[in-house]
Amino acid sequence: MSWFDCSSFWASLFGACVFTVSAAWANPSENMKVKNIIYTEEMLQSSVPEGLSRIRSNISTKSFSTGERYFPVLLVSTADYKSIDSAFVFRMFNEEGFGENGYYGSVKDYFIASSAGLFKPTFDIYPITLSNNFRSYQSDASFILPALDLLVERNDFKSRASKYEKTIPFIILHPLFKDDAEKLCGDFFNHAFALRYSINKVYSKNGYSFNDYAFIGQKAKGKSSSTNSKDVDMLGSYVHEFSHVIGLKDLYSADENGYATIGPLPYDVMSLGCYNGNGNYPPVFSAFERESMGWLKPIEIENNDSIYELKNISGMQAYAVSNPNHPNEFYLIEYRPAVGYDSKIEKSSYSGKQGKNGVFIWYFDFDETVFASNNPNKDVNHQRAEVRAVLNKSQEYFSNFSFVNKGGTANVDGVFNVVFDGNDRVCFTVKRSKTLDKCPDIASSSSVAELSSSSVSSSSVEYSSSSSLATVGLPGRHMASGMQMLLSRGILNVETPMPGKKTLRFYDAIGNMVGEHSFVESSASIDISGWNRPIFVQLDVNGRLLLAKRISTLP
Numbered sequence: 001m002s003w004f005d006c007s008s009f010w011a012s013l014f015g016a017c018v019f020t021v022s023a024a025w026a027n028p029s030e031n032m033k034v035k036n037i038i039y040t041e042e043m044l045q046s047s048v049p050e051g052l053s054r055i056r057s058n059i060s061t062k063s064f065s066t067g068e069r070y071f072p073v074l075l076v077s078t079a080d081y082k083s084i085d086s087a088f089v090f091r092m093f094n095e096e097g098f099g100e101n102g103y104y105g106s107v108k109d110y111f112i113a114s115s116a117g118l119f120k121p122t123f124d125i126y127p128i129t130l131s132n133n134f135r136s137y138q139s140d141a142s143f144i145l146p147a148l149d150l151l152v153e154r155n156d157f158k159s160r161a162s163k164y165e166k167t168i169p170f171i172i173l174h175p176l177f178k179d180d181a182e183k184l185c186g187d188f189f190n191h192a193f194a195l196r197y198s199i200n201k202v203y204s205k206n207g208y209s210f211n212d213y214a215f216i217g218q219k220a221k222g223k224s225s226s227t228n229s230k231d232v233d234m235l236g237s238y239v240h241e242f243s244h245v246i247g248l249k250d251l252y253s254a255d256e257n258g259y260a261t262i263g264p265l266p267y268d269v270m271s272l273g274c275y276n277g278n279g280n281y282p283p284v285f286s287a288f289e290r291e292s293m294g295w296l297k298p299i300e301i302e303n304n305d306s307i308y309e310l311k312n313i314s315g316m317q318a319y320a321v322s323n324p325n326h327p328n329e330f331y332l333i334e335y336r337p338a339v340g341y342d343s344k345i346e347k348s349s350y351s352g353k354q355g356k357n358g359v360f361i362w363y364f365d366f367d368e369t370v371f372a373s374n375n376p377n378k379d380v381n382h383q384r385a386e387v388r389a390v391l392n393k394s395q396e397y398f399s400n401f402s403f404v405n406k407g408g409t410a411n412v413d414g415v416f417n418v419v420f421d422g423n424d425r426v427c428f429t430v431k432r433s434k435t436l437d438k439c440p441d442i443a444s445s446s447s448v449a450e451l452s453s454s455s456v457s458s459s460s461v462e463y464s465s466s467s468s469l470a471t472v473g474l475p476g477r478h479m480a481s482g483m484q485m486l487l488s489r490g491i492l493n494v495e496t497p498m499p500g501k502k503t504l505r506f507y508d509a510i511g512n513m514v515g516e517h518s519f520v521e522s523s524a525s526i527d528i529s530g531w532n533r534p535i536f537v538q539l540d541v542n543g544r545l546l547l548a549k550r551i552s553t554l555p
């Protein structure tokens, strides 16, 4: 048996998440061939990942995608291939504002940005050396299990293990370029999977248990033998596969020739967006993905004359238009300006088409089982996760909120009169006849009140802390030292020595904005003594979210 036949198990599947480039790296117009693991019903049984069960439900099961979490990363060398330097890999995964090799931030930065600080993963890097040559490992499990056996013997692992989950999710990085590895063993494309499928059980050793994992190559194309830190793979590979580990599914699908032509190609990290900006600017999680993680609850639009204000997705806000007869079929409206990780949506590689920034109108027909199979967009005529329109400054509108399930009819006509207020927010109406020239002045308390009343929702935004001055998010890169936010006798004193425009936004417990204050000086004092209820405050500096706190003026 040749090493190409190494796994009959995989031969029965399509494999996962590998993008085999079909043309020269530099040509962005070419499509690429893809594989993705298709989970059968038999495999899944009742093991739908916790995250996705949150969609359209009030289930708030515990998962490992909120708060401060720690994950081991096995940085594996073999007898014949050496790893990239572990100190460098640690920085690449964890360093705030990491910018080497074209990366727009570290892996950790990406998840902090996507969660507005609600999920702060730390990746502990453990160098592991397997004793045999790479090609002697003939399945992903035959590579993973001996690496785990070495991991659990390490004293540094043992001393940190209390920080990990009960069943420990992990990342394993093999020392080659992914396609070179795949030539040696068909299992070795980049993928995420679970040991309960690959070896039919959770793996336990020395009292530690392991199941979910991401299996990813360390090196860039043509660099399998290099140990130079410049030759590491792109950010999008690590972010995409780890997003599977926390519960997301592939949104790309392939045509009959195996090319990735179906799905929200440049718009989503779980599609081909992980290739945006040469793979170093994966787009942040969409509102759907944030809802899947339990980080965001969209606000249902009501059919009235209100002016709807929609913050940049970094403000953790989105609107929904749901099928009244089938709550799992819905549209989501989110604002995605060309900032940060989203700044290369118009510069995707290998998507076959470029995206554009603006207000995304997503359509979803969510089915837990279909999504769990990892191919929700396989039917080109009925994609279950699709960007139906992107509205930008040319004053386009969207007026086709149509549903296919149970005769559902939307109670709003569309999204009209979209007005852009820089990168911070847009405003729109849901009635064609209601005109709008500019966003209401958010400094005016009356207009803010009007906005609040128009966006009342029965679902509440979940904040992770209930103490009166708890910091729930520190998502910023370039965090300034000397920054302070203190509440004293009803006066909120904010000090931030960074230059630029600072904006404080205040929200009530269900996510409605109740006030905003902008300033350019290094400090500001805001009287909030009249607000006798808990308030959530976010601080932006030059449009970048730096701090989120829950504060209370209650005694």
Ligand SMILES: [Zn+2]
Pocket: 016, 017, 018, 036, 240, 241, 244, 249, 250, 270
């Ligand atoms: Zn994938």
